[in-house]
Amino acid sequence: MSLSSRLATRDDVGALRELMERAIAELQKGFLDDEQVRSSAAIMGLDTQLIDDGTYFVIESEGRLAGCGGWSRRATLYGGDHFASRDAALLDPAKDPAKVRAMYTHPEFTRRGVGRLILGLCERAAAAEGFTRLELMATLAGEPLYRAYGFAEVDRTEDARGGAPVPIVRMRKDIITS
Template identity: 25%
Template sequence: MTPPRVTLREATSADAESIGDTHAASIRALGPDAYDERQVRAWLSNVPPDRYPLEDPDHHVVVAELEDGDDEIVGFGVLDYDSDGRDDRSTGEIGAVYVHPDHVREGVGRAILAALESAARDAGLETLVLTASRNAIDFYRRQGYEEIETVSLEMAEGVRLECLRMRTALRAA
């Protein structure tokens, strides 16, 4: 069976709820592969639709939709051009790449990541960093990202997720 084709577009404020739904579905389905129930619940508590930087000029947010025309968002990604306000203007940060669990391993995540990397190159960035949850580390390794360090993110008071900080050098397309 051929996987469905997707199209990518820049997200709009009207997409916030669908992005949140995709984000939560991904965490619910894939999070338990890497974290316990309490950690997954805490992770989910950080998914309100108003948290996405859809109107922020320092961010680029893309959504993936199925080409069959039903406008269903099956994934999204966030690029922060000015990661943490650092003086190093050559480094950006991938803030998210999430795919709906019904469409994992169909190339959606790779397409989203490629679009974000292309936007980063177009903006003159030379390096991208990200913080990968345990269940996403292998995906990013396959895309050429290298380990920097293990970090622990607080999702709720007293609930932390061990993640891996990673980076890649952007090469000309």
């Protein structure tokens, strides 16, 4: 199986949202109860600012959407367009970590390198803009991938904006340049 990447465009939004819904519904099952999965779907989602900024990637395999994810030079750590609390303030690469955002893998493509590919793309792009650290808010389902990639836990919290409290983990990693 070969994977390719490209920057997302506004034309991708519908397909990306479908992929996100399916990934949340299927991949969170082993980590959250049904109510928390529904709540998670209300909390997470696509922030189209990433597409507009040219920092959101689409991963494809033989013409099929296998995953998506990106990074941001803006202050918002997680959450989609539906949250008014997003903060579009630009980060200072000298002191702030770039944010890894909205990573999703199609359930048929898990454990095939999609997540690692996205993380590598994000890390290289953020480093090219002078960032030295990455930060993300992990779901429990995503936490093992991020740990394996070198992220460390900063703190654990819950987000109940979608109804049931959903456990999430803030994680950080120094950018490795070669």
